[in-house]
Amino acid sequence: MAASSSTFTRNPTSIATSFNSKLSLSLFSPRSIKLPYIHPQPIIKPLGSHARPLPVLRATATPSAESTNATTFHGICYVVGDNIDTDQIIPAEYLTLVPSNPAEYEKLGSYALIGLPASYETRFIEPNEMKTKYSIVIGGDNFGCGSSREHAPVSLGAAGVAAVVAESYARIFFRNSVSTGEIYPLESEVRICEECKTGDVVTIELAESRLINHTTGKEYKLKPIGDAGPVIEAGGIFAYARKTGMIPLQSG
Amino acid sequence: MASSSSFIANKKDLGLSALSSTSSPFSIPKCRKSISKKIVSVMAPQQSERKPATTGSVKIAMTMTEKILARASEKPQLSPGENVWVNVDTLMTHDVCGPGSIGIFKREFGDNAKVWDREKIVIIPDHYIFTTDERANRNVDILRDFCLEQNIKYFYDIKDLSNFKVNPDYKGVCHIALAQEGHCRPGEVLLGTDSHTCTAGAFGQFATGIGNTDAGFVLGTGKLLLKVPPTLRFVMDGEMPDYLLAKDLILQIIGEISVSGATYKSMEFVGTTVESLNMEERMTLCNMVVEAGGKNGVVPADSTTFKYLEDKTSVPYEPVYSDEQARFLSEYRFDISKLEPLVAKPHSPDNRALARECKDVKIDRVYIGSCTGGKTEDFMAAAKVFLASGKKVKVPTFLVPATQKVWMDVYSLPVPGSGGKTCSQIFEEAGCDTPANPSCGACLGGPKDTYARMNEPMVCVSTTNRNFPGRMGHKEGQIYLASPYTAAASALTGYVTDPREFL
Numbered sequence: 026m027a028a029s030s031s032t033f034t035r036n037p038t039s040i041a042t043s044f045n046s047k048l049s050l051s052l053f054s055p056r057s058i059k060l061p062y063i064h065p066q067p068i069i070k071p072l073g074s075h076a077r078p079l080p081v082l083r084a085t086a087t088p089s090a091e092s093t094n095a096t097t098f099h100g101i102c103y104v105v106g107d108n109i110d111t112d113q114i115i116p117a118e119y120l121t122l123v124p125s126n127p128a129e130y131e132k133l134g135s136y137a138l139i140g141l142p143a144s145y146e147t148r149f150i151e152p153n154e155m156k157t158k159y160s161i162v163i164g165g166d167n168f169g170c171g172s173s174r175e176h177a178p179v180s181l182g183a184a185g186v187a188a189v190v191a192e193s194y195a196r197i198f199f200r201n202s203v204s205t206g207e208i209y210p211l212e213s214e215v216r217i218c219e220e221c222k223t224g225d226v227v228t229i230e231l232a233e234s235r236l237i238n239h240t241t242g243k244e245y246k247l248k249p250i251g252d253a254g255p256v257i258e259a260g261g262i263f264a265y266a267r268k269t270g271m272i273p274l275q276s277g
Numbered sequence: 278m279a280s281s282s283s284f285i286a287n288k289k290d291l292g293l294s295a296l297s298s299t300s301s302p303f304s305i306p307k308c309r310k311s312i313s314k315k316i317v318s319v320m321a322p323q324q325s326e327r328k329p330a331t332t333g334s335v336k337i338a339m340t341m342t343e344k345i346l347a348r349a350s351e352k353p354q355l356s357p358g359e360n361v362w363v364n365v366d367t368l369m370t371h372d373v374c375g376p377g378s379i380g381i382f383k384r385e386f387g388d389n390a391k392v393w394d395r396e397k398i399v400i401i402p403d404h405y406i407f408t409t410d411e412r413a414n415r416n417v418d419i420l421r422d423f424c425l426e427q428n429i430k431y432f433y434d435i436k437d438l439s440n441f442k443v444n445p446d447y448k449g450v451c452h453i454a455l456a457q458e459g460h461c462r463p464g465e466v467l468l469g470t471d472s473h474t475c476t477a478g479a480f481g482q483f484a485t486g487i488g489n490t491d492a493g494f495v496l497g498t499g500k501l502l503l504k505v506p507p508t509l510r511f512v513m514d515g516e517m518p519d520y521l522l523a524k525d526l527i528l529q530i531i532g533e534i535s536v537s538g539a540t541y542k543s544m545e546f547v548g549t550t551v552e553s554l555n556m557e558e559r560m561t562l563c564n565m566v567v568e569a570g571g572k573n574g575v576v577p578a579d580s581t582t583f584k585y586l587e588d589k590t591s592v593p594y595e596p597v598y599s600d601e602q603a604r605f606l607s608e609y610r611f612d613i614s615k616l617e618p619l620v621a622k623p624h625s626p627d628n629r630a631l632a633r634e635c636k637d638v639k640i641d642r643v644y645i646g647s648c649t650g651g652k653t654e655d656f657m658a659a660a661k662v663f664l665a666s667g668k669k670v671k672v673p674t675f676l677v678p679a680t681q682k683v684w685m686d687v688y689s690l691p692v693p694g695s696g697g698k699t700c701s702q703i704f705e706e707a708g709c710d711t712p713a714n715p716s717c718g719a720c721l722g723g724p725k726d727t728y729a730r731m732n733e734p735m736v737c738v739s740t741t742n743r744n745f746p747g748r749m750g751h752k753e754g755q756i757y758l759a760s761p762y763t764a765a766a767s768a769l770t771g772y773v774t775d776p777r778e779f780l
Binding site for chain 2: 113118123142167170172173200263
């Protein structure tokens with residue numbers, strides 16, 4: 026559901042303003058709240074949320090398995106076309122980086138979408154930068170096709186992407202996005218990659234399954250993320266499984 | 278076993294079912310605390326020794342894929358869209374995704390955790406082997422340390438990079454090594470951290486690619502939550518002309534249904550043409566289902582399958598077959614006798630064209646290799662074209678045998694009709710590059726010093742599987758995917774060439 030101003034001021038550097046839904050529902054009326062203002066600066070989520078050696082802590086903090094997503098993403102978008110394959114997301118020469126190694130995780134992020142052809146004139150990540158200023162990627166059909174490399178959603182997440190919105194996904198990319206909890210792979214009902222431009226300011230309201238393009242003033246319906254939402258919110262399948270009691274909490 | 282080759286070819290008309298594809302693609306059911314760790318190899322309620330497909334006792338007709346997943350999840354029946362916990366028979370990983378999977382296993386299960394079954398994990402260094410890239414070399418070291426620590430039974434190690442032949446354990450490309458070493462068996466579930474794990478569907482098993490996190494989960498538990506895919510059935514009949522190979526068949530299919538036409542779906546290949554294919558050709562067919570977005574591909578096991586397995590495995594296996602009444606999402610029929618040699622033009626595997634339509638495309642090089650087109654039969658096919666022409670190649674022609682076994686075959690097996698020459702002799706006479714060290718090579722670019730990597734924006738005809746921008750190295754490089762016949766013919770002319778010009 027929509028973020029409140031208190032959420033933003035409490036945590037102004039966080040792109041993913043997620044909180045316990047029961048709390049949010051009791052405090053706010055979801056329908057009456059509008060986004061108070063648009064952040065002029067792109068907001069990058071903190072490193073800690075995904076460098077995460079400790080996904081368990083985050084999971085146990087919200088024990089409700091049925092929590093609905095009260096998550097909002099806000100930032101500028103980077104727009105790509107159809108069939109963006111894993112070689113374009115993270116070319117094979119960078120696969121020597123091991124995602125579970127924190128330093129190499131960061132480095133993977135710096136190469137996200139570096140395989141896009143020269144026809145993409147705007148770089149996703151500026152030279153010598155480790156992060157992108159685009160926290161939302163908008164794509165067309167069959168996003169993430171090709172290899173099963175988990176490095177693909179990981180590189181996007183490590184670069185600071187919170188969500189991808191595409192018409193459809195390749196199966197393994199979708200699954201890897203959910204099981205790692207790195208990014209929300211959201212599906213649009215229409216072909217928004219032709220209506221949004223790189224640099225547009227957008228907001229995604231997960232609970233409402235809605236994307237708002239503030240630059241054009243248009244709103245788009247997204248397909249509900251469904252059961253995958255809580256898994257991503259928890260930080261991936263392991264964190265979710267611990268949170269819901271499917272596997273025991275890690276000792277120590 | 279060989280007597281049960283009577284797989285039921287379902288020749289019925291289109292059984293279009295109204296399966297919903299709107300359900301959530303990923304969901305986790307409520308806590309299941311008491312799942313048996315036992316791998317069930319036979320359907321429990323079945324008292325008869327006959328195959329489920331022949332008894333008629335099944336309550337709901339199922340496809341091969343549904344049956345394999347039903348057995349592996351210890352359920353009497355399954356329908357597409359159901360999410361089930363599946364017992365994994367074999368987990369494969371390699372040097373690119375193994376270290377990350379191991380990292381997740383350690384992080385989630387603890388530093389002292391043991392894998393679920395040391396004999397069901399197969400670890401195959403194959404991607405970035407013959408390189409001076411330190412991180413790539415380190416990744417193979419990580420695999421070795423883990424295999425020693427966990428006493429992993431099947432680790433195909435390489436230590437001396439200067440000469441692969443002094444490493445008897447080293448195999449090469451994982452999907453081909455899995456088959457050659459007897460790890461592919463009908464009716465089983467094989468998961469691997471590589472999208473081309475689907476290759477093993479050629480053996481009538483469920484095989485699909487997974488990510489590091491899922492692999493980390495499987496390492497610890499031997500199970501994975503999988504959604505049962507609906508099946509698309511491809512019926513290929515007719516005698517295959519001698520200028521076609523399985524690569525042409527799969528390029529035809531991908532061109533027909535697009536690179537996302539089988540997303541979340543199983544692809545089942547049947548028909549007289551498929552029955553006539555040898556195991557390596559069936560592997561080519563299943564190898565590229567992921568290029569159509571497919572979750573898995575299957576070919577029903579038959580006498581060809583059983584014969585191939587005879588000297589490779591002593592593990593008992595139980596093939597399953599689609600019921601006659603099984604429901605398929607849709608059915609496609611092809612008369613293969615009318616098909617012509619095909620290519621996939623840049624930059625998508627579904628950008629299908631006839632090879633002869635591209636005869637004016639000048640090329641800079643030819644690449645024969647990979648899990649798709651670097652098997653023994655692929656080199657035999659290329660050698661046949663070179664032999665028939667008696668000419669020399671006009672562009673650099675790179676040969677990368679998939680495995681050490683393939684390399685040996687290239688250097689030892691006589692090519693039919695050549696008077697006893699081996700592929701390697703024919704390649705040398707044709708002016709090809711010397712067959713290189715077995716590995717994934719330049720199929721996916723890899724480190725800058727990878728043999729035959731496209732470091733310049735060139736045009737390449739390749740027997741590999743993908744031609745997205747940058748796949749073989751340079752972003753502006755152009756890749757035409759083709760069969761080994763078409764690749765060899767193109768090497769001889771320097772243009773994309775229909776192999777009928779030489780065969």
